[in-house]
Amino acid sequence: MLRFLRKYSSSTGIKILYGLLAALFVIWGVGAVGGQRVDVVAKVHGETISRRDLDRAAALLQRRYQEVLKGQFSADLARSLDVRGRALDQLIDDALLRHEADRLGMAVGDVEVVDAITSMPELQEDGHFSRQRLEYVLQAERDRGEFEAEVRRNILFERLRNLVVDGTQVSDGEITERYRLDHEQVDLSFVRIAATDLAAGITLTDDDLEHYLAGHPESYRTPARVRLRYVAYRAADFEPQVEVQDGEITEYYELHKTERFTAPEELHARHILVTVPDGATEAAKSAARTKAEELLTKLRGGGDFAALAKQHSDDPGSAAKGGDLGFFPRGRMTPAFESAAFALEPGKLSDLVETP
Incomplete structure (x- = not known):
């Protein structure tokens, strides 16, 4: 497929195809696979967080709340805790963490993950690591990979935190000021008046409405929408037709050696x-x-x-x-x-x- 596009890149048909694909990504702003729209709920340094990612993270977080609160967890409590909002915050934090770690050239190896897991206090029995306890933890997880991913995130976060806080000193005055801000209180009295009581005695004229609309046009503006048709090319459909030569592999390696295949000492x-x-x-x-x-x-x-x-x-x-x-x-x-x-x-x- 790549050779085909290179060979006929100057043809009118290929140029039209490029234009359609560019319009799809610029105007629509979301990916499409097999005609299915992938909703993007957030984008962090170019990394997208999809609605599916958010649904999965929210489900994992809600299950943890259910395990901690046992039978006291309810739909009303879930809404008050804003589980989806907290899950989205966690996904954004993870994306920021990965971006900063990549920028600094940080990576967590498998040996470090294994060492961290085998030294967890909750997985110890008679002073030694218990594989049976680990199995109990993994059985409680719907996604076994989530446990390992969380351990890897925690190690990475600890490294970044150490970079920030190592050598940092906080003075007694700063501690006192922070304590004052956290514990500051006010004595407040107020009168509550229902809006419906005031609205009954107010009459709005057409001039009033036009003046308000002129001052708040964005509140009533409908976002632009487009309708488009596109052709989806699935990589899996063309992979059997692609033959990668050793020279192409060498060329790709040389072009991306620094940023993808070189780890800093x-x-x-x-x-x-x-x-x-x-x-x-x-x-x-x-x-x-x-x-x-x-x-x-x-x-x-x-x-x-x-x-x-x-x-x-x-x-x-x-x-x-x-x-x-x-x-x-x-x-x-x-x-x-x-x-x-x-x-x-x-x-x-x-x-x-x-x-x-």
Whole structure:
């Protein structure tokens, strides 16, 4: 099919076909397969969320509410919780998360998913991972792939969250201000007047109506509609006729090697940060270096890195996690730290690294 279109691309018939297909996607705004319209409820960075996606997400969310609330869940409660609205918010959040992860070159491997699942507290029995408990969880899921997808999303979200919050400090004044805003109250008195009581004494003239219409034309404007006819070409109907040559595969790979077939190099590291305030005296700098050297000596003597980081690291973002910085590519850390980290072999310790 591709060769046919290339060969006759200059013919009038093919140009008309291109025009019809372009009009279909530009004017209609939704895809069509087999004459069936696919409604798009949202679009996030070019990724569409269909009505079918929303129906499925809403059904999964409602089932979770039913499992938590047992017999107390009702249709009225579902409406008050706005299950579809919450499901749409979740789909949009997921799309934003995937877009940002792709932009940063982040990906969650199968090994990480397996490690996360086997370390879940609810899947442990006598201190060990229980496959039987996992099977119970999977049996409760209508879609087994949803459980794995949710674990993968959670890992990705945790990585992005760490990028944002690591190294972030909140002052006491900011905490006080936020508490004040969250707990601010007002003493309010009001009078309720039914609109029907006021409407009975009001008479609108034609001039009043024309003046209001002139000021609010968009409220009464009917969206433009089109009717069209189109020809749908299903890929499955033409796949048996297409023969992909090795040269075409090589050409496609070379054209898309950077964005589709190249993963940026990442490193997983821990660190213990010893800070020196700006303008510190030489004595203070010397004391900090002495402390760092003592910590390095303990580590080289077999000390527990995570325990020492929790006790001595000045990095508020990673200290509680045993100095764990997660995965990061080149270009994210300071040059001196990055050079030292990427030069290390797995499991090895670096010398002291001084950064600005």
